[in-house]
Amino acid sequence: MEQFLVPQFIEIETKIIGPITTRQFLIMMIAGMLDFILYKLLYINTFIIVGLFITTIFGIIAFARINGMPFHFFFLNLVQTFQKPKLRVWDKTKEIILEKKEEKKEIKKEFIPKQGIEGSSLAKLALTVNTGGAYKEDK
Numbered sequence: 098m099e100q101f102l103v104p105q106f107i108e109i110e111t112k113i114i115g116p117i118t119t120r121q122f123l124i125m126m127i128a129g130m131l132d133f134i135l136y137k138l139l140y141i142n143t144f145i146i147v148g149l150f151i152t153t154i155f156g157i158i159a160f161a162r163i164n165g166m167p168f169h170f171f172f173l174n175l176v177q178t179f180q181k182p183k184l185r186v187w188d189k190t191k192e193i194i195l196e197k198k199e200e201k202k203e204i205k206k207e208f209i210p211k212q213g214i215e216g217s218s219l220a221k222l223a224l225t226v227n228t229g230g231a232y233k234e235d236k
Contacts, residue, residue: 120167121159128155 110118117125132148139147161168224232 124155124159128152128159131155 110120113119113122128151131151135147135151136144158168158172163171221232
């Protein structure tokens, strides 16, 4: 039997700079570029307030983990949960419509019994298997 190497730790992201992963590096690089653009466009007082806010938000997205998953996955799950209805109501009218469609199809069901293997045939088959195909049945 051949031996195969099974990959392990496939959920762990690769690190590029110390403990920082590629995803974290790209997110912080985008934050840095936004901060640079804001530094060139805004006054220093306004830049400090807005820059700290943007850096904090991007830092949370890059480094925070909730229940072992990255923050952006948690946030997407949160948005999807709020988009789904909280109250589930059973609509009997839809079930009746489905039943009416099924009645129109009229599927014919016939019972066809399977033919079993006879005792003598089973013994001959077992003999063929046990001898490795050396035994041939005479017809």
